[in-house]
Amino acid sequence: MARLYPFRALRYDPARVNMTDVVTQPYDKISPAMQERYYEVSPYNLIRVILGKQKPRDTDKENVYTRAAATLSEWRAEGILKEEAEPALYGYSQTYKVPGTEEVRERRGFIALAQLSDYADQVVYRHEQTFPKHKSDRLALFKATRAYCEQIYMLYSDPTFTAEKAIFESGAAPELEITDEYNVLHRVWKLTDPALIQRVLTAMDDKKLIIADGHHRYETSTGYMHERAAELGVDEKAEPTRTADGLPQPAFPEQAMMMTFVNMDAPGITILPTHRVAFGLIDFHGREFARKAEAYFNVEEIPNTPEGLFPGDAALLKRLNDTPGVAFIAATRDGDFLLTPKPEAIAPLLSNLSPRQQQLDVTQLHKVVLEKLLGLNEETVRAGSNVRYLREASEALAQVGSGNADIAFLIKPVTLEQMKDISLNLEVMPQKSTDFYPKLLSGLAMYTLD
Known part of the structure; x- marks a missing residue:
């Protein structure tokens, strides 16, 4: 109950602050640039409490957490917070x-x-x-x-x-x-x-x-x-x-x-979907990845534009969302590929999961692509050592294009019914499976x- x-x-x-200047997005959605902007907009912005700046000389006695506590206490004493x-x-x-x-x-x-x-x-x-x-x-x-x-x-x-x-x-x-x-x-x-x-x-x-x-x-x-x-x-x-x-x-x-x-x-x-980019992969080549992926997926290369450029994020997302069932876009510097699963081939890799988990795009991406094809074990992925999670497909593609990532995976969002079904059956999806907006x-x- x-x-x-x-x-x-x-x-x-x-009466003491402009409310628009002191509120923030949740701490785990605040980028370094957003943190800086919040610091600048008001001396009373909540960023100083929920995600303060670290300093080179921080110690056990003076650090980001002690400063947060002192700031909160000062604001209460001043009547900024009541x-x-x-x-x-x-x-x-x-x-x-x-x-x-x-x-x-x-x-x-x-x-x-x-x-x-x-x-x-x-x-x-x-x-x-x-x-x-x-x-x-x-x-x-x-x-x-x-x-x-x-x-x-x-x-x-x-x-x-x-x-x-x-x-x-x-x-x-x-x-x-x-x-x-x-x-x-x-x-x-x-x-x-x-x-x-x-x-x-x-x-x-x-x-x-x-x-x-x-x-x-x-x-x-x-x-x-x-x-x-x-x-x-x-x-x-x-x-x-x-x-x-x-x-x-x-x-x-x-x-x-x-x-x-x-x-x-x-x-x-x-x-919304949370896209993935993988980085720090040893001797990664996009076409070699696509060739290896054919053991488990139908792999279709998405052609360049008539100008010879890679398709943009809008075109790739439209192609992804127009594809029925489980599907991902794998974007690399060598080309972009649409992956749809071969059920019989991936079944052994998902055999220890419930049927409801096996049908999730994000689960197949983690178990088959990240773990099997890229060799990133679950602990490595959870630690964030080789994987970043991004809301914007354009940012994911930009990281690949700039060399800050080896490959981007664009995925479809989990549905509310899928999330409810997983939760109430005491199961969990991989981290960052949902992005509620x-x-x-x-x-x-x-x-x-x-």
């Missing part, structure tokens, strides 16, 4: 164009706390692998700041739309509107009415939760919850306490984490443990 809680969020004071006077939930909508199209969608959800639990409890489900390095980084930040400044993106199923109706049908104007660097409009409503809050919490009681974005932060927060429960000598599954209004609160602060909840049955969810802004609300 999912246990959700309202909370007294720590929030920027809009804690809300009463517990609340926060309606949250994002209006955006689907990348590469003119289609406009709105994704609606709400921000609340949720009690943390192990995957074995089958309340929260994951859908992809994680990177150990990312988890150790987030744990160090959580321990130093004692605050969760970013939300985890959670999915649930409710065909009756009970929570959405309670939150959004009043017609009230949002208290906050921000347009981000991707031209996504973010709107936030603060909900403090105890009766409304209780209706939403009750509607969520029986829901199973699937992590869309934030696997690293969820697993890190859960580990931290176990650690703190042992230190405090409390039951990590203790019953909630109650406010004067009868609203539930976590038994101890680390028992919960801040999340945004989105109904899978509502319109507005978009999943748009991302949740960091800095709209924060959950402090002290």
Whole structure:
């Protein structure tokens, strides 16, 4: 059973800052160039907390994590960040164009706390692998700041739309509107009415939760919850306490984490593909790769343009998406190739996976192409030693063209139904299998443990 809680969020004071200048994309989507821009736009930008700059002379006593904690403390003391006077939930909508199209969608959800639990409890489900390095980084930040400044993106199923109706049908104007660097409009409503809050919490009681974005932060927060429960000598599954209004609160602060909840049955969810580039391959040659791939795939070379140039990303993606079933584009400096699987040939390489896993494009790419054809074992791929993950096909192709990568693999997106099926059957896909768009802004609300 999912246990959700309202909370007294720590929030920027809009009278002291321009909100557009202080919020950011999630930490794992921030490039070095974006980090620099966030630093420059405002001295109060959240980047200084969630992804600060490292310095050459950093030590155990002074480092990116201690500076984050000091910055957060200073902003609270100055009144740049203020804690809300009463517990609340926060309606949250994002209006955006689907990348590469003119289609406009709105994704609606709400921000609340949720009690943390192990995957074995089958309340929260994951859908992809994680990177150990990312988890150790987030744990160090959580321990130093004692605050969760970013939300985890959670999915649930409710065909009756009970929570959405309670939150959004009043017609009230949002208290906050921000347009981000991707031209996504973010709107936030603060909900403090105890009766409304209780209706939403009750509607969520029986829901199973699937992590869309934030696997690293969820697993890190859960580990931290176990650690703190042992230190405090409390039951990590203790019953909630109650406010004067009868609203539930976590038994101890680390028992919960801040999340945004989105109904899978509502319109507005978009999943983009995450393309792969492989680099640092010894004696790699594109045509030799294509020849070896013929043992497992039908390989069709995509001809150059009449001008003798390689096809651009739009042409390659159209060719990929027009191909039914599992397919990848392998782009090299020697040529571009469309790969479609030979089922009997690849079957032995996928025999230890469930039928639902065997049908996934991303699984076949990892198991057959990365591991078998390129010789990159699972641990190497998970460590990121020879593989990068990119949203933009144009960037993947550019890395190959510049020599910063040996080969790019353009893939189709995982569908919402595939992800749900994998998750609820306690399976996981390879890391970075999904790219939910748009991302949740960091800095709209924060959950402090002290």
